[in-house]
Amino acid sequence: MTTMLPIKHVTKHRLRSKSFVFSIVNPCSSSHAACASLAASPSPSTPSTSNSYQITKQEVVSSFKTWFATRKVQLDPLVDRIYQLLNASADNEDLFPALSALSLPLSECLVLRVLRYSATHRDINSCLRFLDWAGSQPNFHHTRTTLVAIFNILVRADRKPGVLECLDGFRRGVFLHNARFHDILVLGYAIARKPQNALHAYARMRFIGLDLDSFSYHVLLDSLAEKNYFNAFDIILRQIRARGFENHATNIIVVKHLCKERRLEETEGFLNDLVRRGEGLKGPEVSFLVGALCECFRFERAVELVKRFGSSGLVPLDHAYGAWVKGLVRGGREDEALEFFSQKKDSEGYCMSSSRYDVLIYRLLRQNRLQQVYDLLVDMNESCIPPDVATMNAVLCFFCKVGMADVAWELYSSRSEFGLSLNHLACKYLILTLCWDGCVVEAYNVVKSLVGKSYFPDEQTFRTLASALYRECKIDEMKELIDLSVSLDIVPTASTYDQYIYALCQAGRVQDVNLVPGELKTVAARASYVKMINGFVKLGRGDNAAQLLYEMKSKGHKLNFPLCTTVICCLLKMDNSRGRFFNLLQMLTRCESPTRCESPCRIYNFFMEGAGRAQKPDLCREVFELMKSNGVEPNLNSRVLVLRGYLRSGRISDALSFFNVVRGQGLECKKLYTTLVNGLCKCNRIDMSLGFFKSMFRLGFNPSLECYEVIVQELCSLQRYQDAIRIVNAYEKTGRPISSFMGNQLLQHSLISPKLHDTCVYLRGVGFSANSTLNLVIGAFSSCRRMTNFLDLERLIEKCFPPDIFTYNLLLKELTKSDMSKARSLISQICQKGYEPDGWTYQIMLVEDTEVFMDGTLGGSASGGKLNTYKELCNIANEMGQLDLIYKFMDLANYQASLNSKRGAAFGFSKIAKQAGDALKPYLRSLLPRLVRNQYDPDKNVQDAMVHIWKSLTCG
Structure with missing residues (x-):
């Protein structure tokens, strides 16, 4: 087997192993050689010593499909038909009539079968929709069993809020006369791991003289053990024993409770008392104790317990060994677990259950020990152990980690053939690997197909997928991904939102920003606002840019001169520019809260600068006067901006008049003189400028x-x-x-x-x-x-x-x-x-006759001239209508000197053409006929060059 890289170093490696294919295609026919290697060195780089040859992707996919098909899944035609209807109907208006048309023999058993089938496929929405339909039928009422089943499904799918919402509605609903009303409340809160609420419901139940049955008591007891309600646990345990409800389940929960409290000696004594009383142990009790000992690194004591209980015959041998393997894995001693399994397999023929294999495989996957993962998969196949859903997910993770994303994708695409439903880890690995493999659309389709099955990527996976879609310019898919996240009340990070905004602006779709949900705009970073504003300014949409500028300011982002003046200049080019101008000024001054380091004149100065740049000095002066009327004292910059506005418009007399007013107020300073001198020079009033320049020396202002x-x-x-x-x-x-x-x-x-x-x-x-x-x-x-x-x-x-x-x-x-x-x-x-x-x-x-390319590099043109001087290259650029490309030809000339080949110019031209991008499209109609003709030029060099350029323009 080739070296398998960690997931972050994924590349396109392919498996090379004859024994690998042979063992999977011909199960149960080879020896247990793979098992003997389980305790080998943990290094993932250890090469296989078997004879290797290349196998195709389809052979690998077919081999695993054959193995997956050994998993016996009993197909219930009626349930399968119901599930198809649940997936085919988009809303309840279509679904309910379709289900009613089946004339189903609705019963508790059928509801449980449908719930179990849908949960196996991780389709929680289908479970809820069928439960909703069943509850609306006139001759059927949900039982405690069906409600407990849906509660368990929701909790396992990490949708506890749905359980609590359901219980809250149930508590306030019309079910108060139901005999099992309080019982269901206690069960629901206990299953949702809300023991405080369950105890309140239990107390109300006991207050009115009602009591729980054995099943409900044990569910409540288990919830108290899970959440470490130690005092309440002891009380409920006494209630169970007082009512004679104590059974094997009680013992398991007690052992779990003692282990969580780390009362391990007491736990061992409790088990010994059970053995002395002749009560049989079925395995979970020992598993909890062995696991707790391993977590406390008391492995020697755990070994003794496994040997004692295993040899006594009181605990099934397989369960005892399985508990030991699981305990070693949880304790971080995977090598010992592999060695133990190998020894017991060779000496006693011990074979782990698929669940124990899964525990070991997933731990090795997380450690990137892919060689041992492969050996365990082969051993499962050789031992004729059919894979369960967890094993099939582990196989997908394995292929993702070794870089065979195409194999993982094929298995995922065929998941319906063998009932595969992806868990969160497999989804994450598959999405990340497809992104790194360049299959971004496929990765997005995985997310899209699994959203309805209670899956959505975690933050890292979501960010990676969004970044990959951004790099590939898949804007529509990126928009749908963000809409999906918002619909699930998951707000993307600011960086993801920024990438989305950049993609819209780069694609010239800045108007789509208005369709972005409001939830996302709350996380917009300053850079996003700047990008959006500049995009609207380029489109001449000053009103939209102004609205975004106001939002940016109201969210506490700092405004600057270039951004504000750009927006203001754009506004002043629109209809009703004056009204828009002062409306924006009023909006920004209202939300302005000057700090110690910021002047209250700041916003007014932005507008005076914008009006000055837009050649509207009267508007600039009007803002200046508005400042004073609003009680804001203009600062030096305000006066400079008014003066500069007059000078930019060539209004020299108004500028000098304003300057004299300021000078008469005793506010003359170096900055005002500098503005006046520079402005007069730019207005070609050099003598007047020199006069004020000399005045600066007289006044002691060093220019x-x-x-x-x-x-x-x-x-x-x-x-x-x-x-x-x-x-x-x-x-x-x-x-x-x-x-x-x-x-x-x-x-x-x-x-x-x-x-x-x-x-x-x-x-x-x-x-x-x-x-x-x-x-x-x-x-x-x-x-x-x-x-x-x-x-x-x-x-x-x-x-x-x-x-x-x-x-x-x-x-x-x-x-x-x-x-x-x-x-x-x-x-x-x-x-x-x-x-x-x-x-x-x-x-x-360069002059016209400067030789850019070596003589003969491109051969002779149709007119007999050469294509190697600056003048001839300029002619080509002129014919293309892209004069700026002449500078890129110079880069080509530098490359030509080092390339020293007859096709160098064609290579360089294609590079320039690709860089030019869409700018070449308007000229292709006139350029392509010349290229077609020149491909048949008598000169071989010209033919080669033109063929290469043709390919770069039409196929690149």
Whole structure:
């Protein structure tokens, strides 16, 4: 057998074992060799020594189906027909007439048969629906037996609230004159493990002179033992003995009670007294004691008890051995359990029951000891032990853990053939393995088919399935999964909800967010709201975005400038924009609760910024005045936003008027001047801007770096180089180094025109003190000075200001004039320094005749030209209507250099085409005919390339 990996390392392994297939296909024909290996090393990596060969999936599936078919399930045609109707009818309106049409001989026995059959298939809803129909029939009344049966089914399915709800309705209903009314209440609460309620019902029953029968007393006693009601247990036990109800069941419950209290010596004495009185032991009593001893790690004493009771003949030998194996497993000594079983099988022919096998198999599965699990399964088959439901579930878990999800799926799909109903562990393993195997839809179908049978994934499984559906873009299935969880009152985690929102937004279905149940929106994280809001903004649905913004704020999530201004700008593009604008402002200010670190002006500032960006300065000023009328004192940012709003709209006179008002109030500051200077520059009012810039010095406001950069940029764009150089020089005199932005502006304009260098020479001639190193660099870029080594030029730049990718692009542009090899060398150095080349980098390096691919790589075109230069690639990109793909061709060129093969370009093109995705679809009609023609080009290289591109576009 090949090495079997733990479940978290699942891969597509296949079983290789001749003995494995032979033992399952031919049961009871081989020796007990598998059993001899049970006590082997626990390592799951121990290889099998048998002759191995490859077996197919269908052979494995068929082998296990044959074994599963040995499980004798007596089919009751009438009950099976009823069960089919229960599953076929969606609601009671169709079901009740269909059941009545069968003319069923309705009786307690038939109801119990249907309940038992449906419970075997873990279909609790069918049990409840049939019970509901039976109770509505005129000639039938539910008995205590049928009610106890449904109570037990619900409790085993972990649906205790359903039992309590039923009992509560029964207690307040019309059954007060039923002779067994109080009896049923006591039984129901005891079965639901609510002994406090059961004792209250028992007390009321005794108060009116009624009493329980033997069965009810024992159910109540067992419930008290389970929930550790020790005092009440002793009282009820005395009542049982006083009424002469004590029997074998009483002894078992007493032993269980003593073991739970860890009164083990007293338990042993109690059993010895039973033996001395000649009362037979049937096994469970010994099982409880042996299990308790093993849990207390008193294994030696447990061994002595097993030997004594087993050899005495008072306890069935199989039961004694089974109790010992179960106790060892519970005590965490699986190796000893395997060794004990192997020895007893060889020496006495002992064979465990399927339930004992199951206990051992499940423990080994949890420990990933898959070799021993396989050996036990083979041994069960060789011993002709038919598998029960738990064993079949263990087989599914086993195949999931060894990575054979396809085999597990085949067995699951055939579950109706041998009556397999999955337990929670098998469901979890199957769903997780299918997700990791890429079969996400199948995993979802498992959940969907089992929801009606009282199963829903735990949090980890649900999260894994939801994430897998998200990765595979299965939005409809993800929506159905979340709807299922909400219908069962299970609210998904915030991360799952976030993934759902992201999937909707990425698929352009952000409008479906409005259909999300309200329960989910309560767990929405801030990132989900941001994603939804941005999605609605892209669709131009500002009203929906505004509503989500309000919900986000009301749930305590913090708002920021970019998000709010985006929503506000979108609102202002809609009809009735003014009304929507102020309505949102009112909603947000109502739920605003400023903290110590937040200003009460914050929300108003958001709206002033949004109105300013939307070129609505009057609306911005109106919000400013509204602030004051509402008793909120505007802060500095509020005034800056009003000023910036006027400047963005080109309303210079209004901006200056507002600035003078603020200055007249004595509130002038550096930030206001900076806003005014920058805004005037962007409005091409450079002289006015320079005037306020100089005023800042007079007032003692040291202008910020941003002021210098904006002014230098505007002066250079107007070719007022002398003023620009003076501003740079003034900045250096403040003791601060030239920024990358200012330096890049000067270098860029020196490349455009020699006037900048001439200005530097002139200023030096009139005695102007300037940065000599910067003059050298400007001269080099103006081609007035030649640098012998570009590394020297790079070092000079580093002395002037810190270079960035824009600087290196300028340097590349200068080097391409003289030496392309040095330029290519600089490209590699740029990458080594951690800079990432951008589109301009490629544009600088490429001219029309630059050879991108090796000559002949793509052969000749139909017109006789080559497909290896930048110009020819640009033509292809133009024909496709995707000019941005030219930059991706550059990545292809880099790959071509390393690939060095004739099909390299086709590979690169297909990679680009896949990355382009849906952007290529509108151009396929014009592109595909050319590809079809070129597949038959006389040049073999062109044929190969075009065939590869054709496959990538049509089959990828």
